[in-house]
Amino acid sequence: MLVSVKFNKINSEVIKKFLDLRPLYCVVKNNYSQKSDDLFKCYSDQGAFVGKYEPLNEQDYGRFVSKRAGSREPALTRQMSKLPALLTELRQFQEDLHRPPPVARDVMVTNGGQHGIYQCVDMLVDPGDPVIVNEYSYTGIHVTLKPLHPEIIGIPEDTDGLIPETLESVLQDRLISGLKMPKMLYIIPTGSNPSGTVVPEERRRKIYELACRFDFIIVEDDPYMFLNYTEQTIPSFLSLDTCGRVIRLDSLSKVVSAGLRAGWVTAPAPLLSKLELHMQGELLHSCSLSQAILHRLLVEREALATHLLSARALYRRRRDALHEALQPVNGLMEWSLPNAGLFLWARVRGVEDVYKMVFETAFNRGLMLLPGQAFTYDTSTPCQYVRLTFSKIRFEDMNIAASHLVSIIKDEQARTLQKPQRLATEH
Numbered sequence: 001m002l003v004s005v006k007f008n009k010i011n012s013e014v015i016k017k018f019l020d021l022r023p024l025y026c027v028v029k030n031n032y033s034q035k036s037d038d039l040f041k042c043y044s045d046q047g048a049f050v051g052k053y054e055p056l057n058e059q060d061y062g063r064f065v066s067k068r069a070g071s072r073e074p075a076l077t078r079q080m081s082k083l084p085a086l087l088t089e090l091r092q093f094q095e096d097l098h099r100p101p102p103v104a105r106d107v108m109v110t111n112g113g114q115h116g117i118y119q120c121v122d123m124l125v126d127p128g129d130p131v132i133v134n135e136y137s138y139t140g141i142h143v144t145l146k147p148l149h150p151e152i153i154g155i156p157e158d159t160d161g162l163i164p165e166t167l168e169s170v171l172q173d174r175l176i177s178g179l180k181m182p183k184m185l186y187i188i189p190t191g192s193n194p195s196g197t198v199v200p201e202e203r204r205r206k207i208y209e210l211a212c213r214f215d216f217i218i219v220e221d222d223p224y225m226f227l228n229y230t231e232q233t234i235p236s237f238l239s240l241d242t243c244g245r246v247i248r249l250d251s252l253s254k255v256v257s258a259g260l261r262a263g264w265v266t267a268p269a270p271l272l273s274k275l276e277l278h279m280q281g282e283l284l285h286s287c288s289l290s291q292a293i294l295h296r297l298l299v300e301r302e303a304l305a306t307h308l309l310s311a312r313a314l315y316r317r318r319r320d321a322l323h324e325a326l327q328p329v330n331g332l333m334e335w336s337l338p339n340a341g342l343f344l345w346a347r348v349r350g351v352e353d354v355y356k357m358v359f360e361t362a363f364n365r366g367l368m369l370l371p372g373q374a375f376t377y378d379t380s381t382p383c384q385y386v387r388l389t390f391s392k393i394r395f396e397d398m399n400i401a402a403s404h405l406v407s408i409i410k411d412e413q414a415r416t417l418q419k420p421q422r423l424a425t426e427h
């Protein structure tokens, strides 16, 4: 049927849609740019972390592994079906991009980043354990942690992401008070979801130092690494990892296709073997077709770079356009330009809790926002933040969305003012 469609009959809408999707198709073009050298550089010229801390040894990892994960045993007859060519390619890719210090590590293919998160939580967290996360973090970590009823240690962030000094004082206080110490920090270092912050190199080094000093593992979830609009080379935690304390999660969901479910974990060998045992009981291996596609994407690295650069340019244009379109909302809402990723995180002024505003007023007027609660462990706490995304909105819809936002916030502010205020004597 497609063949019979006359060219002159092709609807202009279809062409427009195709152009919208263009970045997905760029991968076939071979237009390697100079810029890709920086795109694929995730290590610092200053080198890895240098400190007084010893690398962890095989026995050390035992204290991080949850009871569940520690009780898994290899089956006599089961084997994961791996794609050796893909593993070779992934190992090389990680080596080239991150130049990790010499610690025995390996990679394992996952069904996207969320799968990696789930696997890490299962491996590292026992019921009730304390876990460090950003004060506002990706929903996917919270839903995974929920059944384990952890103690969430939410660390505030500023425009440079998680604040290491706060983390340090929280950990120091816990130590002095004899409280259970966390074994895991979950962090989205580039383009945090929801805040869009990028943690600078100096902070990464400080956080890494804290991991060594207070003895925890860093789970570095970095699906937005290729959408870093600062274009500055920032070393990954993996690239700093002299002591074998980093598990790195990669995914192509944000830059190639979420439906492909293409991700991979890079971890110290003793931890990776635990993840593999879990995988054996969970799904044996991810879809071979997806693995083959992932392999092809990585092998064609120059074409991949062209595609990634074009995706980054597209989303940067969208970010800038949304920021511009939102100027009428300035004063009603506060935000800073996200340095990476796909989200704009904003505090709404004069509204104690955005929940109703998002799910009733905004939704009824055709505007989809996410309330800040979606990024907290306890979703019942009132929150003044909303998350906007520029991943899908069309350029031509941005101004109208902004004007809806103005009226929605004004209505909500008026409603807040009308609400009877609690008296100081009331509880």
Ligand SMILES: Cc1ncc(COP(=O)(O)O)c(C=O)c1O
Residues within 6 Å of the ligand: 111, 112, 113, 114, 115, 138, 140, 188, 193, 221, 223, 251, 252, 253, 254, 258, 262, 263
């Ligand atoms: C920080 C972060 N990690 C992981 C994921 C899940 O990615 P994937 O589709 O690769 O599972 C998301 C998706 O929104 C995300 O924002």
